Amino acid sequence: MDFGLSEEQRAIAKTTRAFVENELYPYEAEVERSGHLRPELISQIREKAIAAGLYAANMPEEVGGAGLDTLTWLLYEKELGRASYALHWTCVARPSNILLAGTDAQKEKYLYPCVRGEKSDCLAMTEPGAGSDLRGMAASAVQDGDDWVLNGTKHFISHADIADFAIVFMASGEEEGMSAPERGRRRKITAFFVDKGTPGFHVRDGYRNVSHRGYTNSILEFDNCRLPKEQVLGEVHKGFEVANDWLGATRLQVAATCLGRAERALSHAIDYAAQRQQFGQQIGKFQGVSFKLADMAMELKAAELMVMEAGWKYDQKTVTDQDMAMAKLKATEMLAFVADEAIQIHGGMGLMDDLPLERIWRDARVERIWEGTSEIQRHIISRAMLRAVGG
Ligand SMILES: Cc1cc2nc3c(=O)[nH]c(=O)nc-3n(C[C@H](O)[C@H](O)[C@H](O)COP(=O)(O)OP(=O)(O)OC[C@H]3O[C@@H](n4cnc5c(N)ncnc54)[C@H](O)[C@@H]3O)c2cc1C
Structure with a gap:
């Protein structure tokens, strides 16, 4: 190797x-x-x-x-x-890779302007009642002649306030006999391009977020929003298939960004441990501090190897959902650990916004929630092992 x-x-x-x-x-x-x-x-x-x-x-x-x-x-x-x-x-x-799934006309209208920096996209799946369980989404798209009529609400949609258009996933039907009755029917999903300014499409300010200040989230409301059929992305009822084909690596992207921030936090911690003196010596000379550095470096390296291996396998077309789930889980949990330890090593100064550490620590929190929570990643990993033996 x-x-x-x-x-x-x-x-x-x-x-x-x-x-x-x-x-x-x-x-x-x-x-x-x-x-x-x-x-x-x-x-x-x-x-x-x-x-x-x-x-x-x-x-x-x-x-x-x-x-x-x-x-x-x-x-x-x-x-x-x-x-x-x-x-x-x-x-x-x-820009979202899913834009590559569009027709030639959709690529002209959405993909190329995004690549040139003339437009920007946002992607809307999550709803107040459907987060991890996206198949339970309630916002709907109903066909009416050649048009589709969209109704419902999406929330937590990143940077929708400044996006020029949204790629929106809507329930367009129900699967037959797919799940236990108490869970309700699984929805068929269709993806649509919705331009800002389309009648019946409203973007409202979202929530104030402790992580990633300045990176806004919005609430999207659809009220009899009528779209021509040319706005469908991919095939009707195949929205999840389009998402699975084109958004798979997004978890690796989240994981990779965590590596960078962890490396930055670790480097601050190393410098401070070498420079800060207490009890007449550098704090890095105390094993209680130096062992923290060793553990932080080891966790970072383990996460980095997992992320890069999954990336390499992605190109070999051998990557599995477990590989990507493990990489996302490890990198996001590693960042939480490294950011917390970096603050501990800095003592009180770690919490002051003179340094980027308190921000990295706050920002780390969302990484274990979006793009599939840590529990959902563990579910993907364990399900694959259990299914292999009939579990
Ligand atoms: C800042 C921010 C930006 C976001 N941006 C976007 C965006 O641009 N577009 C978009 O579509 N979405 C976006 N999201 C939504 C994000 O993907 C969801 O928050 C995430 O999928 C979790 O859904 P939820 O918050 O509804 O939590 P829930 O699904 O309600 O989960 C609550 C808890 O239950 C646990 N849980 C749920 N199901 C299971 C299970 N089967 N097994 C074990 N535990 C389970 C979860 O792990 C979690 O701990 C964003 C979220 C945030 C916070």
Whole structure:
């Protein structure tokens, strides 16, 4: 096995790291304190990211992206993940891969403008009554002649306030005899493109979030929102299949961004342990502190190996759902541990916003919830083992 990186991979990571440190770090405090991204700041950083070839780098070359293989893309995500989520996600956007599933006309209307930085997308599945159990969604799409009529509510939808359109998943029917009666029928799901400004589609401010300040979430309301059939993404009733085909690696993306932030927190902790003196010596000389550093480094390395292996397997087409669930679970739980220990090593200073640690610690919390909670990842991992023996 060769775990070495190619020169090209090293160069991409280095360029991304330099961009993050020079263009994003200087604005982190502003975004944290205001909870807001100024539109001029978004445009300014976006233009620089486009010029540096870092914008929409997750996309294939033929549609204007960087054409990175999955492993290299994850190295790029890891570096972006070092910075404030609001800044790196909004200003150095990675359009959803699901846009690649559109028809030629949909690609012209949605994909290419997103890759060029002229439009941005958001993706809406979650509802107040349907989070982990997405098949239980209630928001519906009903066919009426050549049109579809959408009704219902989505919530927690990231950056929908600034997105130009939403990719929305709606219940379009019910499966026959699929599940136990007490659980209700599993829904058939269809995905749609819905443009901002479509009559009957409203975006309201969402909740204030302890993690990722400036990275907003919204409530989407559909009230007899009528769409022509050209707005269907993929096949009717096959919304989950489209999502499974195109969104599989999103869990790895979340995991990779956690690696970057953990590395940043660890590096602060190492520096502080070497520099802070108590009882007449560096605190890093106390085993109670130095062993923390060892455990943090080991957990980070284990998570990194799991994420990168899953990325490599993704390209070999051998990756399994368990591989990706394990990588997401490990990286998100590792970040929570590393961020917490980094604060402990800093004592009271760790909680002050002079350092990025209290932010990394707060931001870490959401990682175990979105893109499938830790419990759902454990369910995926254990189900695969049990099913293999008839469980
Ligand atoms: C800041 C933020 C941004 C988000 N952005 C988006 C977005 O852009 N688009 C979008 O569609 N969604 C988004 N989400 C939604 C996110 O994916 C959901 O929050 C997540 O899937 C969990 O759903 P829930 O919050 O409804 O929790 P629930 O599903 O209600 O879970 C509550 C608890 O029950 C546990 N639980 C549920 N089912 C099981 C089970 N079978 N076994 C064991 N435990 C279980 C969960 O693990 C959790 O601990 C976002 C969420 C947040 C917080």
